[in-house]
Amino acid sequence: MNNLNRRDALKTILGGFGSMALSSNLYSQLAPPSNLSTNFSGGPKRVIFFLQNQGFEPKTCIPLGMTSSGSLANATLPEPIKALQPYRQKMHIINGLHGKHTSPNHSAFFGALGGYRGADGVPPSASTIDYELSRVLPKTLLPHLAIGMDSLGNMSAKPTIATLSASGAGQPIFMYSNPLHLYKLLYGGLATGELKNQHEAHSSMLKSIEHIARTSGVGLPAYDKNLYSQFTKGFEQMNGLRARLDKASGDLAQFAPKLDKLYTNPTFETDWHDRLLDLGISALKSGMTNVLTIGSGRGEIFGSWKGLGVEKQGHNLGHMPQHDNPIWIKIRQYNSQMLVKLIQELESVPEGSGTMMDNTLIVYTSNNADKQHTKGETWPFILIGDCNGAFKTGRFTQLDGTRPINALYTSILNTVGVKTARFNMSEKMAARYDSSTGPLKEVIA
Structure with missing residues (x-):
């Protein structure tokens, strides 16, 4: 078809x-939020959020030798994300946004996508960016799908968990971690x-x-x-x-992905991770959903990758430096391969005069800024996809640490026609944590 x-x-x-x-x-x-005006006229038709727990150390994503903003045309990506090297002209690597107001420490939890204070056991104080985008993007059967990857024990004991996404204050959205349960639903x-x-x-x-x-x-x-x-x-x-x-x-x-024995009898947790990704891709390609949120580590302080040969797991991984660390190189490369698979699968489906990837934005980051026990002073992001020219790509941007992650979310909202100067940030809060207003000029084309 x-x-x-x-x-x-x-x-x-x-x-x-x-x-x-x-x-x-x-x-x-x-319906869009009552306090925002919407005029959908371009930008992404679908958005994918991929959050790795334990932080995103800048040196694992900043191109080799680059200390200031510039083109990625001749850049060499560092080892952890080298799988993305062929796609660097589709990418925008951003360092220097902050999340100090989210109190991340071990994790910002709902604050990572909400841009507000989040902590273990603290309920969401407002909706998150993935939910808000699912409200204004083209209608689908399932406007938003969230999947969470963890150790087999955690995914089995808690096949659904809510730590990252919310539809409003005190209204968490659960993510699926058991691929068989999700397969049966879809x-x-x-x-x-x-x-x-x-x-x-x-x-x-x-x-x-x-x-x-x-x-x-x-x-x-x-x-x-x-x-x-x-x-x-x-x-x-x-x-x-x-x-x-x-x-x-x-x-x-x-x-529908092939239903094999690893849905019920996985050897490693990565068997389930891979099948959850396949289900997410299938939901996107079928037009079943327009917003996919992937939580590797499920927004918490745990996580396991024994299928990659990584024996250490959980909180201990967060206390290890990520730069030049063979363990974290394996984890980050695994993520990068997942991102490549998302790109290639969406490029395989015609849409309009191009492909689905031409109308898709992928946002890769962490729920915990740059590291464990962080104050959120710098929060790296990788954006993939220009969405028919809506976003600048082929760039590395080093910001000065005075604009919050909310500014990036504001930027994305504006590309889908939601005309707003701020996302989840009052004027009083902005006076303390934001040096400007509106979208990031460095990101929007």
Whole structure:
């Protein structure tokens, strides 16, 4: 099915519905924030956020010999990201943004994508940039998908976890860590045999819970009834989403990854990491989602990469210097190979006069600024994709540390038509942490 037919098929499936799933795991949003004006006229049609935990040491991404801003045309990328060397003209490496106001320390958690104070156990104080973008990008069945990669033990014990994304104050968005669970959600309608039985049983159970929950709130006081209605609405919308995905399964079948034994019997955690990435790519290529958030380490202080030959794991990795460290070179190279796969897969799908990658922005960074126990004084980012000229590429930019990560998020919002001077930063906060206002002139073309 070519790209045009794929989009037409999904339009038919989507036809007429006004809102989709809003639950602890999946949700939808169709209207822009009431305080922002939107005029979608270009920029990215989809955005991918890839966050590696334990920090992003600048020397692992700054081109060799470069100490000031300049072109990447003749640059040599450092060993940890050398896999991206052929794509340097599509890249913009940025150093010198700060996140001091996010109190990162071990992790900024929701603050990494929210641009506000975040800490272990601290709920989100506002929505995050990935959620806000999913509100204004073209409609899809599943506007936002979040996947989290960790050790096998953590992914098995907590197959969903919320640490990075939020739809509002106190409203975390969960990410998926068990690839079989995610496969059944996205492609359960295609299942056969025992997997089909499991999918149908799960759907039936959720419908029963929805019915019980809806009929059990009678007689509650008004305030409690309002809270309870939000709870029951979550089941209603989750079931609605599952039904729509099942209905779309025939059109989505060609994009479903091969379901192999490593979904249920992985040898290493990286087997699950790779399959989660495949599912994320399939959701993008099928047009099922326009925003993908990848949390390597799931926004926390853990993480494991035994499949790469790295025996050390968890918090200990954060106390190791990343520059010229063979362990961190392996981890960062693994990430870079994932980024290359994302680029190549999106380049393989025609879209408009180019490919999906021509309309995609990839944002690679950390949930923890530059290192463990950081104050967030410098927070490196790599942007990949110019989105038809919306972003400057082929550049390394060294900033002076006076603009926050919020300024980058403001820049991205402006490219999709959300005209705002600040993202999640009051004038009082900006007076202390931001030397300017509006998008970063160094980033926007």
